[in-house]
Amino acid sequence: xxxxxxxxxxxxxxxxxxxxxxxxxxxxxxxxxxxxxxxxxxxxxxxxxxxxxxxxxxxxxxxxxxxxxxxxxxxxxxxxxxxxxxxxxxxxxxxxxxxxxxxxxxxxxxxxxxxxxxxxxxxxxxxxxxxxx
Numbered sequence: 430x431x432x433x434x435x436x437x438x439x440x441x442x443x444x445x446x447x448x449x450x451x452x453x454x455x456x457x458x459x460x461x462x463x464x465x466x467x468x469x470x471x472x473x474x475x476x477x478x479x480x481x482x483x484x485x486x487x488x489x490x491x492x493x494x495x496x497x498x499x500x501x502x503x504x505x506x507x508x509x510x511x512x513x514x515x516x517x518x519x520x521x522x523x524x525x526x527x528x529x530x531x532x533x534x535x536x537x538x539x540x541x542x543x544x545x546x547x548x549x550x551x552x553x554x555x556x557x558x559x560x561x562x
Contacts, residue, residue: 443473448485452520455495455512462486462508486510494519 443450450473451465460468462483470476489495494516500509512520 439473440475443469443475444477447477447481448489449520449523451482451485451489452494452512452516452523455510456517456520459509459511461500461510465510489516 447469450469454460454465454468462479465486466477466479466482469482486495486497490497490510492515493513495510496513497508497510500507
């Protein structure tokens with residue numbers, strides 16, 4: 430049960446941050462779409478196909494966060510994507526925002542206390558109850 434929840438949560442977070450994941454990859458090196466797809470699958474264990482990744486790359490290009498050029502030197506022509514200055518700015522802003530969210534969550538957890546409570550008088554099972562301070 431927990432494994433399903435963990436996988437579901439990871440998939441949901443990855444989907445929600447897919448554009449930022451792609452920008453982060455492109456911050457390190459220029460890539461073509463298939464490289465991005467395989468890297469996501471390898472690092473996150475989640476498959477996003479061409480019908481998800483290529484429209485997202487197109488949207489990022491329209492916004493000016495990435496630019497593309499055709500690489501004709503490879504075995505077959507490939508559209509290579511590169512992060513722009515505007516894309517780097519968005520990536521930096523997002524990183525700062527995520528750090529702030531994580532910091533706020535840490536503060537909330539530190540300011541809370543947890544206690545163990547029996548789920549019923551006759552039960553040996555315990556549950557964790559959160560109490561705000």
